[in-house]
Amino acid sequence: MAGRIFVCVTCDRAANLQAGQSLGSRIAAKLESAAIAHDISIRRVECLNGCPKPGNAALRDLGKCVIRFHRLEEKDVAGLMEAAELYDRSCDGNLSLSQIPAGLRDKVSTIIPPIYAEPR
Amino acid sequence: MARILFRNALIFEGTCPQLVPGEVLVSGERIEAVGRPGETLPAEGCEIVDVGFATLMPGLINTHAHLTYNNGTTVASLTALPVEEHVLLTMHNAKLALDMGFTAAIGAASAKPRLDIVIRNEINAGKIPGPRLLAGSPELTVTGGLADDNRLGQKHPSISIVCDGPEEFRKTVRMLIREGVDLIKFNNSGDSFCYPRMAAWDNPMTDDEVRAICETANNIGKRLAAHAHADSSVRQCMKYGVEFIFHATFASDETIEQLERVKDRHYVSPAIAARYNTTYEAADWGITTDVAEMIGNKRELEEGIKVMRKMHAAGIRVLPFGDYGFAWLPHGTESRDLEHFVNLFGFAPWEVLRAATAWGGEAWAGQSGEKLGRIETGYLADLIVVDGNPLLDLSLLQDRNALLAIMKGGAFHKRFAGRAVAAEMASI
Secondary structure (H helix, E strand, O other): OOEEEEEEOOOOOOOOHHHOOOHHHHHHHHHHHHHOOOOEEEEEEOOOOOOOOOOOEEEOOOOOOEEEEOOOOHHHHHHHHHHHHHHHHOOOOOOOHHHOOHHHHHHEEEEEOOOOOOOO | OOEEEEEEEEEOOOOOOOOEEEEEEEEOOEEEEEEOOOOOOOOOOOEEEEOOOOEEEEOEEEEEEOOOOOOEOOOHHHHOOOHHHHHHHHHHHHHHHHHOOEEEEEEOOOOOOOHHHHHHHHHHOOOOOOOEEEOEEEEEEOOOOOOOOOEOOEOOOOOEEEOOOHHHHHHHHHHHHHHOOOEEEEEOOOOHHHOOOOOOOOOOOOHHHHHHHHHHHHHOOOEEEEEEOOHHHHHHHHHOOOOEEEEOOOOOHHHHHHHHHOHHHOEEEOOOHHHHHHHHOOHHHOOOHHHHHHHOHHHHHHHHHHHHHHHHHOOOOEOOOOOOOEOOEOOOOOOHHHHHHHHHHOOOHHHHHHHHOHHHHHHHHOOOOOOOOOOOOOOEOOEEEEOOOOOOOHHHHHOHHHEEEEEEOOEEEEOOOOOHHHHHHHHO
């Protein structure tokens, strides 16, 4: 299955959107354009639970770590795509900070290990 | 009567592990016929909707919905709105639920006594968009229980009605039924959300109080749900016929065995996002994983995972969704529960979709005889069309752009306008 990037299209929840698209929608649109050349799908989701620091996206897959980014901007799209491909190729999604593109390292908000009550 | 024929669909029927190619004929508010592979249904007089081999499946059913919750950060803040704004917020949440493919919902507690009721009435009258809704009561609790946010000398309106003793509960249940609720919800356990007052494994309600609530509601044909983390809470639910057991986190092996014996009478709704998201994704609101551990939320997550795995193995109907409406599990993100059920509880994707549709439909219908949650002749035409195969990728259901059509009772909430995949292919 292709890798996926989840993008919160509500970000910035507190912003006045009458002026145009949300930050998240703009990031998602750029990712969708970039994704055509990659085996990555973009999921536009309603929230990634990081509202106080808007510009949220996440790498998630069944049985893998969750990596969530915040304070993303449109210029981060190439880095996100690169991280998504690394994540997709890894067996557990447990990317070290050094593997994450340099421009995104200080935008990693959460890394959640896969959680099981018992071995599958 | 409008007749709509869906053609070239891959059908997830609600209980079958595979998608099956076929056609579905909708007449009025119901499914009139389902054409199996190779069968062509008569198209005369029909609007034809060729979905181009997208997935046609039952609409999602949230059996533990809090449409009145305001994405607040504490239980006490959930009702911190004047009633006028609160009605509008609930109306918007109802539309959002339908936008995200939820065609039916069970109100699992309303932040103010009549909010679910008036929104249900407006939805049923066709005046506002939303899932077909059963109206829940506020949370009935005891002094000091979950959602009693008062202090001596400080009254704090919360999402609850505080009662003590069987007589107070009887009177309150009767009042709520008079006002029009479909379901009575009560809290017979604590929760990490009321730390440090009462832990999830504590049960503050006496048997006499639970009996009074249940007898009063059952006598008038109303349904029951309980916030029941503790082992003794789950046992009370079985003893007094509480159909919806919310959380069941600390059910012992013996209790699970007892529940297995009466599994046709109960549904279990863990609302696991209120544990997972709080433990791991709420740091921006000050709830780090360490804080989640201190208040007991992380323990609820870990025990809940173990218990739900056992219940799933025992064939107990464990249902997804629930408790969305807090800041870090806001409205519109409910379908992430499908991912949690696979990751945390070991469900196969088709199993969690069965729970989200066919079992949800049985739960919604109760003893009413209504049919919903499956793609079968005679069932309500509550359908969604998905741009891909959700059995291979459940995350499609988290993206409203992947929901190509949404139909409730035979009427489109969102009309099919082609597949994004097809458009993408055409542009290459």
